[in-house]
Amino acid sequence: MNSINTLLDGIVDLNMELSQEQQNQFIKYKRLLKEWNEKINITAITDDVEIDIKHFLDSLTPIATKLFDGRKKIIDIGTGGGFPGLPLKIFNKELQVTLLDSLNKRITFLNEVIKELELNNIEAIHGRAEELGRTEIYREQYDICVSRAVASLNTLSEYCMPFVKVGGYFISMKGEDVENELKESEKGIETLGGRIIKKQLVKIPKSDIIHSLIIIEKIKETPTKYPRGGGKPKKNPL
Template sequence: MTNVNTLIKGANVLGIELNKDEIDSFILYKELLKEWNQKINITSITDDEEIDIKHFIDSITPLSTDLFAEDVRMIDIGTGGGFPGIPLKIINRDMEVVLLDSLKKRITFLEDIIDKLALEKIFPIHGRAEELGRDKNHREKYDIAISRAVASLNTLSEYCLPFVKVGGFFISMKGPDVDEELKEAEKSIKILGGNLNDVKVVNLPLSDITHSLIIIEKIKGTPTKYPRGGGKPKKKPL
């Protein structure tokens, strides 16, 4: 039972009261994550309590912003094992979620999770952000683009901001030291139609970990030439 307590306690610290269905969903998610992780590499975090803190609780910290109305449409870019998209969906069932990842094996894993957790209005998509960001079905169609992916903010901004509709937000989930990255990304954020709205520092409950939520508002449309293809956002950030 201790593991469930970690999850419940951590969520409580964030002001979130988990109900029985949500707790059961997280328990099943964790079992499947560990099971699949023996077949394909999804996460290096395999300890029960660490999964609760570093994956589940960390993933729901964005709910401490007031951006998650019930009917928002969100895309999670570079979702990996479904973080933060699936934990956010478990708690906010009404929101529509797209999980984007470039690895087909991970998409198969995510389809299994969605099926076993009986989640609706959540769609795993196999693809690359720089291609999907040009697709008219996805470009500037989301209230929120979120990413916990490991890349510099100027690169992530080019991958994520094209998905966000004007008036929506890009949330980049980062470590504690973001000042340098913010400085380097200033130009790219502006070019892509964004404006830094807030940096929320989050102390991860039941740990000594500090994270930052960088919240960028989309104030005007992204110029059509972005995102650039051929890995340019990474190789030659704006």
């Protein structure tokens, strides 16, 4: 059985604890991640300790914002192997979670994890943020949009902000050095109906990695022309 000792040690540093059921869910999740990773490329991180630090503990750092308490409806854009949405769901059962990824084989994997872990109120959907963000079912329906996806903040904001309801938050999980990105994205975020509240630095336990949580509040509705289609958010950021 895969060990989650590093996760259990690190969770203490985050002032959190895991029940036996939650520990078992993380153990199963890790086993499935490693098994599936041999068939399809989900993650380059395959070492037990590295998975605990760079996937599980990193995914749990947004809990420090206190925004994930209680029954929140959240969407994780570009979730990949389920990060951070699945660990957040394991930690807080009350969260209603949507995991979105553009690769269908990852969605197949995530559905298997959801089934094995017997999680409720969580769905994995295959699609593109620039398309789903324009549909009534998903647009401005979420308390929080969270993303660990690799894209510049101005591009990511256009993908993510349309999902957030007014009064909700978009949380972008970034590296330590984000000052330039913040400056470059300020105007675009304003255009999309948001304002940057703060940059919260978090140290990932059991490592020397510092990450930033960029917290953006949605203060007014996103204009209907956003998100733009055809890859424009990436090619021509706001």
